[in-house]
Amino acid sequence: xxxxxxxLSYTKEHEWVAGLEDGLTVTIGVTAFAADSLGDVVYxxxxxxxxxxxxxxxxxxxxxxxxxxxxxxxxxxxIVEVNQSVVDDPSLVNSDPYGEGWMFRVRMEGEPExxxxxxxxxxxxxxxS
Amino acid sequence: MxxxxxxxxxxxxxxxxxxxxxxxxxxxxxxxxxAEHNAVRQAAGLFDLSHMGEIFLTGxxxxxxxxxxxxGHLSALxxxxxxxxxxxxxxxxxxxxxxxxxxxxxEFMVVANASNYEKVGNELKDxxxxxxxxxxxxxxxxxxxxxxxxRAQEILATLTDADLAxxxxxAGLPGLVDGRQALxxxxxxxxxxxxxxxxxxxxxxxLWHALMxxxxxxxxxxxxxxxxxxxxxxxxxxxxxxELGVELTPFDAGLGRVVKFDKPGDFVGRTxxxxxxxxPPRRRLVGLVARGRRVPRHGYPVTKDGAVVxxxxxGAPSQTLGRPIAMAYVDAGAESGLAVDIRGSQEPMxxxxxxxxxxxx
Numbered sequence: 001x002x003x004x005x006x007x008l009s010y011t012k013e014h015e016w017v018a019g020l021e022d023g024l025t026v027t028i029g030v031t032a033f034a035a036d037s038l039g040d041v042v043y044x045x046x047x048x049x050x051x052x053x054x055x056x057x058x059x060x061x062x063x064x065x066x067x068x069x070x071x072x073x074x075x076x077x078x079i080v081e082v083n084q085s086v087v088d089d090p091s092l093v094n095s096d097p098y099g100e101g102w103m104f105r106v107r108m109e110g111e112p113e114x115x116x117x118x119x120x121x122x123x124x125x126x127x128x129s
Numbered sequence: 130m131x132x133x134x135x136x137x138x139x140x141x142x143x144x145x146x147x148x149x150x151x152x153x154x155x156x157x158x159x160x161x162x163x164a165e166h167n168a169v170r171q172a173a174g175l176f177d178l179s180h181m182g183e184i185f186l187t188g189x190x191x192x193x194x195x196x197x198x199x200x201g202h203l204s205a206l207x208x209x210x211x212x213x214x215x216x217x218x219x220x221x222x223x224x225x226x227x228x229x230x231x232x233x234x235x236e237f238m239v240v241a242n243a244s245n246y247e248k249v250g251n252e253l254k255d256x257x258x259x260x261x262x263x264x265x266x267x268x269x270x271x272x273x274x275x276x277x278x279x280r281a282q283e284i285l286a287t288l289t290d291a292d293l294a295x296x297x298x299x300a301g302l303p304g305l306v307d308g309r310q311a312l313x314x315x316x317x318x319x320x321x322x323x324x325x326x327x328x329x330x331x332x333x334x335x336l337w338h339a340l341m342x343x344x345x346x347x348x349x350x351x352x353x354x355x356x357x358x359x360x361x362x363x364x365x366x367x368x369x370x371x372e373l374g375v376e377l378t379p380f381d382a383g384l385g386r387v388v389k390f391d392k393p394g395d396f397v398g399r400t401x402x403x404x405x406x407x408x409p410p411r412r413r414l415v416g417l418v419a420r421g422r423r424v425p426r427h428g429y430p431v432t433k434d435g436a437v438v439x440x441x442x443x444g445a446p447s448q449t450l451g452r453p454i455a456m457a458y459v460d461a462g463a464e465s466g467l468a469v470d471i472r473g474s475q476e477p478m479x480x481x482x483x484x485x486x487x488x489x490x
Contacts, residue, residue, distance in 0.1 A: 039146075039355060040163045042446040042453075043422045063424055065162050065445055066355055068472075094161070 002033040002125060005098055010121035013072045016098060017115060026075055029102040030062055030093060033125045038064035041093040046071075046082040046104050053079060053106065055113045060103065062093060071103060075112040081105040134179035135272050135333040143351055150354055151243035153180035158353040165356035166448045169319050172348030173278030175340055176357060182246020183271045183327065184239040184253060188262035191237050193394070195229065198256040200379060200402070202392035206231040211299045211316060214387050215379055216249055221401035222375040223382070225249050226367065228316055230301045238312070238327075240273075242369050256397060272333035276340060277323030277360075279488075280347040285324055287343045289313070293324075307339040318357065320364025320486055359445045362454065365416065365484025371427060371442045372414060372456055380405055381458075383414045412439060412458040416485055417469065417478040419453035425469040425478070431457050432470050438463040449486050456483065 004010070009017040014034035018027040035041065043063035053059050053073050060071035082104045086092045092101040116124065131154035140147060145156035156177060158165060168174050186194060192204030201214030211230040215223050225245040230238045241249040250266035257264055276285055282293050291304030291313055301314035309332040317323040328336055341349070358368070367373050372382055379388050380402070388402055419425060424446055431439030444455035455469065459480070468475040 036146075039158060040161050043424065045423075061423075063446075065359060066157075068424070068426070 002031065002036055003098070004031070004033070004118050004122050004125070006118045008098070008118065009115040010118065010124075011072060011074045011113070011115055012124065013070075015072060015074065017074055017112075020075075020112065020115065023108055025080060025105055025107050027102050027105050028071075028073060028075075029097055030071065031121070031125075032097045034062075034069070035094050035097045035101070038062060038067060038069060038093075040065055041090040044086050044090045044093065044103070046087060047079045049079050049082055051079050053077065055110065062090075073106065074115055075106050075108050077106045077109040079104055080107050134177055135330045136177045136179065136337055139334055139337055140177065145351075145353060148354070151180060153243055155180060156351070156353040158355045159351045162353065162355040162359070163448055165350055165352040166359050168348060168350040169278045169321055169352055169356065169360055170449060171279070172350075173276055173280045173284055173323075173344055174319070174350055174352030174356065175337070175344060176275040176277065176352050177337070178273040178275050178325070179271070179333065180243035181273050182241040182243065182249065182266065182268040183273075184241060184246065184250045185265045185267055186237045186239065186253065186257070186262050187235060187265070188260070189235055190260040191235055191262045192231075194257035194260035194262040195237060195239075196392055196394060197260070197396050198253055199227070199229070200388040200396065200398060201229065202389040203229050203231070203237065205392070208233050209300055209302055210297075211301055211314060213299070215384070216252060217379065217398035217402070218375065219398060219401060221378040221398045221405065223369070223373045223377055223379060224252065224375060226369055226373055230312070230314060232301070232303075232312070245369060270330060271327050272330050273325060273327055274333065274336060274340065275317060275323060275325045276344070276349070277317045277319040277352075278321050278349070280344075280349065281321070281323040284340065284344040284347050284349055285313075288339055298322075307336055309336055311336070318364075318366055319360040320366070320484065321360075321488055358443075359448065362443050362445055362456065363447055363449050363484065363486035365456070365486075367414075367456075368443060378402060378405060380408070381410065381412070383410075410461055412460055414442070414483070415457060415459050416481040416483045417441070417444075417455040417457050417467065418450065418481055418485070419455075419469070420477045420479065422453065423471045423474070423476050424453040425455040425457070425471060425476070430470045431459050431463075431478070432468045432475055433463050433466050435475075438467070441469060447485060454485050
């Protein structure tokens, strides 16, 4: 069973979102479930700092030995920070997906897409695993 | 539903991620596939390959029958030795790549890929009707466990009195391993030294446990199909469905050496293959090493100055090289300035000769 922290929000595409309740700057990464499904992550591509994104956009890629998955953003706004550490060492996605494996921060504009609670995401992933 | 191997419960208890492969439920990886890959390069890995097919040919004309049915000269094989060979259709297209073991004067075992062994068994039966030979597909009776890596011989030696040191590459002998009857073959698909053990289904679980226990002090890890694929890719070994297929001849794949025109008699595909054997290849199978970190994958176009000059057949991040690598069919003459179109972006590649990795003897 993958680790699914209670205090985060989730997307159907297996991203986690922190800080959504403040509605200011949110942090986004991929879930432990996603990391486990991918296997060893070898490459992470992230958006440029300063770029403007819209909710639902594909903004990056996570690539493993076997497959490549897009990273979707559930919120729109401006990219204010990206995690260079995870670009330099993609294995952080596997070892600490909710911590050092975070991906990027967005200064939110507009309404986010619908997200899932930890409970709802648990239900979603238990159906897939 | 995918078919389980006799080791399915063992894989589950080890926490394996299971995947469908050619209709079989197989372990993709047990933990980190990179760690499994590295264990095979540096120590040893244990693989369940029970999805492979085992077809036996028995009878006084078994060798001649195989000479007609396959492109190789199998009647010349010495008992106890094995050959890499292929079965082609009348047009010379590859139906499967095979390892054939000569078990005795009148007995051969043909090991075929999981995706193809039913077809291969049927073709062998059809093609050998005029010969005094019995063809029997015994794939359902055999499990196959491979121990691969530089420590493989030391590990296996703790469980058998068989003469492993005297067993050459591409040779096989019957023996007892942990008290169980096995065909011990020095073959593999990883680019390392290693052994493949063909055993009866009911012996698979106890043999696996014995090998795990024997291998642990040497750093042996269970290894799944994901690492098997990256290991064979580094070793430049073709995979049927990727580098080989019915639309390609052995010559197209750069493996024309397996076709033995000088053997006596006709064989299926001879006329078609003789007609193309001296043709300059339009494309050839090469290695590509990425300059960047994005991974070329099966089916991606190879480009030069924006024009498509080839196609990737297999690609993966290489643990050993530290860069993504690929095998690709590339137009003759296109050697520099190559790129792979990775989802719309032209990623520069350096062409290298295969294999990417060769073990130190």
